[in-house]
Amino acid sequence: MDDGLPDDEWSGDLMEFTPPCCPQCRSTHVEPRNLARRFGGAIGAVVGTTGGVAAAVAGAEAGILGGPIGALLGAAAGVVIEGIVGGATGCAAGSRLGDAIDRNILHNRRCRACGHTFGDTSR
Numbered sequence: 001m002d003d004g005l006p007d008d009e010w011s012g013d014l015m016e017f018t019p020p021c022c023p024q025c026r027s028t029h030v031e032p033r034n035l036a037r038r039f040g041g042a043i044g045a046v047v048g049t050t051g052g053v054a055a056a057v058a059g060a061e062a063g064i065l066g067g068p069i070g071a072l073l074g075a076a077a078g079v080v081i082e083g084i085v086g087g088a089t090g091c092a093a094g095s096r097l098g099d100a101i102d103r104n105i106l107h108n109r110r111c112r113a114c115g116h117t118f119g120d121t122s123r
Ligand SMILES: [Zn+2]
Pocket: 022, 023, 024, 025, 026, 027, 111, 112, 113, 114, 115, 116
């Protein structure tokens, strides 16, 4: 699958292997918050699944030409195909986008020792 996004721009996995320390107390007991990543994944799944519902409606409308059973089959096909595929790809795309947001915008790290939050880029 090619979503048109260059992988290099989004990959920051090397940072995962160098645990950051808290800029306030120098503790290494920091954890990623990944707020945008979780949020993005949830939104992506909803958007993708909503696309599946839209496809189901479109399938039902097309199926109406073939009678009630055709409408049922059209809707079912739309839900099964678009709902599952759309939800999964939407979740993946949302998580990826949220991951980029976490790395660049939000204070994505939280210190367990003092509770200080800070971003990956402020090291
Ligand atoms: Zn700290």
